[in-house]
Amino acid sequence: MPALRSWFNIPWGSHFSLANIPFGIISSPSSKNPRVAVAIGDHALDLEAFAANNGFSALSIIQPHQAVFSQPTLNDFAALGRPIHSVVRKYIQDVFNVDTTYPEVLKTNSSLQKQALLPLKEIQTHLPFKIGDYTDFFVGLHHAYNCGVMFRGPENALNPNYKHLPVGYHGRASSVVVSGTPIRRPHGQILLNPAAEKKEPIYTAIKKLDFELELGAFVTKSNNMGEPVPIAEAEQHLFGLVMLNDWSARDVQSWEYIPLGPFNAKNLGTSISPWVVHADALALFKVKGIENDAGVLPYLREKNDENVYDIQLTIDLTSTSGSSATIAKTNGRNLLWSYPQMIAHHTSTGCNLQVGDLLGSGTISSENDRSGFGSLLEQSDNGKVAIKLSGGEERRFLEDGDEVTFSGVCGTDEEALVGFGTVTGRIEPALKL
């Protein structure tokens, strides 16, 4: 498919090509009210201003709902449902098309261009959704295997349930923050010597601060409590995806997590990228995930086995000295379960998902390739192996001042990329307590 061409200058290689049209929440120096926008090239199209100036004059279906674009979150827009999102995205693609059906809307309307097209570098992005509940899955099989080998050896690396259901746990919604928010090194209760027979924990600034490279998905359609979402309908409950960094305190985690799972090791903060790439934009990049040889129960069985996304994922780390390195590259296809499967399983006992709920994929790692592992825990083999940055610096876990940046992009045609931009966070030193 040839790239859509625009009358508007979309830089070559932009993550936000005309094929993308991701949604987010912005504010700007001239209007501090957070509101809905789409990213296009290196600009945001302010949909509040666009709507207020008859931008949607040729799209009658959205007109009764235009108040959603003035909201400080995407929840109300998302709740309109995927058929509406589709027509809105297609309409915006048409408006920007070099051969647009509606030149008067924006192409020849320089006053609206000036008002509604804001350079990304001049705006602020905000958390895109009000998140009611956040769930973190664990469906990156190679990550699960790597961690299992570390703690239980290769024979028992994957637990017996692993291939039968998308393993997940409830996460902490309140500490999900938007890209750029600093992350403070936490104190935590840890064992300085985990191998000692007598377990004597201390409360101190943690030593093993880590990231986890994940995707996050937002829910766009609620289900009632007690009513599971059938697998065939689950795709309609998916709004779109972001990049997600599940900051992790490994020394807290290893001490606290038996038997009820990770808690304080994870609730210190989770960062997400600001632009939500819509499921419609990702649909072209569906590929097969990791083969499941265990036999999938009917409530999790999908018609199409191309159910995950071919997203090129990169992790960069920059230290305070400016040393920097791409420390991993992997791909979004390294998942055993798809988002529709996660949704069907999450609701299988009747749990009610709500619009704006966030679903983390779990850490994404490549198979048998240290340079494709999505956490320092795996890359450093729990601190045993040093990772080289440029300039001779090394890392086993994160140090104060380190900035971690994930990026993700679908496609290779530099005029038609469907990218996520980045999610970034910098480690601040621990508080003095």
Added chain:
Amino acid sequence: MPALRSWFNIPWGSHFSLANIPFGIISSPSSKNPRVAVAIGDHALDLEAFAANNGFSALSIIQPHQAVFSQPTLNDFAALGRPIHSVVRKYIQDVFNVDTTYPEVLKTNSSLQKQALLPLKEIQTHLPFKIGDYTDFFVGLHHAYNCGVMFRGPENALNPNYKHLPVGYHGRASSVVVSGTPIRRPHGQILLNPAAEKKEPIYTAIKKLDFELELGAFVTKSNNMGEPVPIAEAEQHLFGLVMLNDWSARDVQSWEYIPLGPFNAKNLGTSISPWVVHADALALFKVKGIENDAGVLPYLREKNDENVYDIQLTIDLTSTSGSSATIAKTNGRNLLWSYPQMIAHHTSTGCNLQVGDLLGSGTISSENDRSGFGSLLEQSDNGKVAIKLSGGEERRFLEDGDEVTFSGVCGTDEEALVGFGTVTGRIEPALKL
């Protein structure tokens, strides 16, 4: 302390004596808008109506904030903070006192009595808070021990971390419902034969539906992400308590929970009692909890070791045939950690608690006394022992139509009880899928 006496008829033995004044959300046939009320005897005092009719005329401190009483949740009232709650409670106690300082406010104002004092049996109660995040702890030591014995034997019943930190996990906020909401028996992925070497799960209506007797606490003061709440300040973050039933699918739980903890086994529903008993009312009933012989780290150490509550807890079960039994009695003192300790630990890595967050205590069981165990899992020894109801019926786990009711009450003076009322839920048959 002699009981406070009222000019208003508060039935002898009421949970809602003048010593209590619990807060909740009500609606009524004459006004469907959910709004704030307190329970007093077998009536609710509608605080929206009370405020609108100069009920707070003698309490100037609350006057700028009276809009909080028209909200559909207690979040805004809670956010005013404990000093404000204290004066509001004391003022209401004064207004109802036989020797009230302000007779004209309500005692001699029959028109406002008629408007604002609504019989409990004529109103509807609603979920008292908008719950951002729900955390379930596991600090009922005897429950943890009983479950540990069942699955790991008496030697390893308690995990090494158990006495060093309040073990907890993130729960599901969206499926917390108010007392009386029916609970549907879920389907779930389970093993019919967990002992078989080859694990072959099926998706079916679950067999081991259970309850868990817990307390729940609401957060009344937020902390910023990255800033732990010091133990000495934690009590000020506590609004009050409810009874909580953590409905549990034991067959789902045992298959899914390793390694990331309970997920679908718990998110099918959690019921809470509608009236939140304020921490001020409970303060008189503080007692020592279970002795911790492990040495408590300074960030969890409280000045006063009377830090949990003497609450008499009862579990009743009624079947569709009308067979009924009190199947357990225990006490709220059976906790290893207090709510201030749970709050200090929850925030110890910087997690931001928010007003309205719910903190479950974990199941409360007595020591070595089957008639004091807070779950059927423990009472039936995972289905091995039958529990007798009246009329010859038996239970190992819950059956369709069973109604489970928890009640809790502090004190013995029948004119001064500080009680929770009840939390109840009835099991509906599974959907046909």
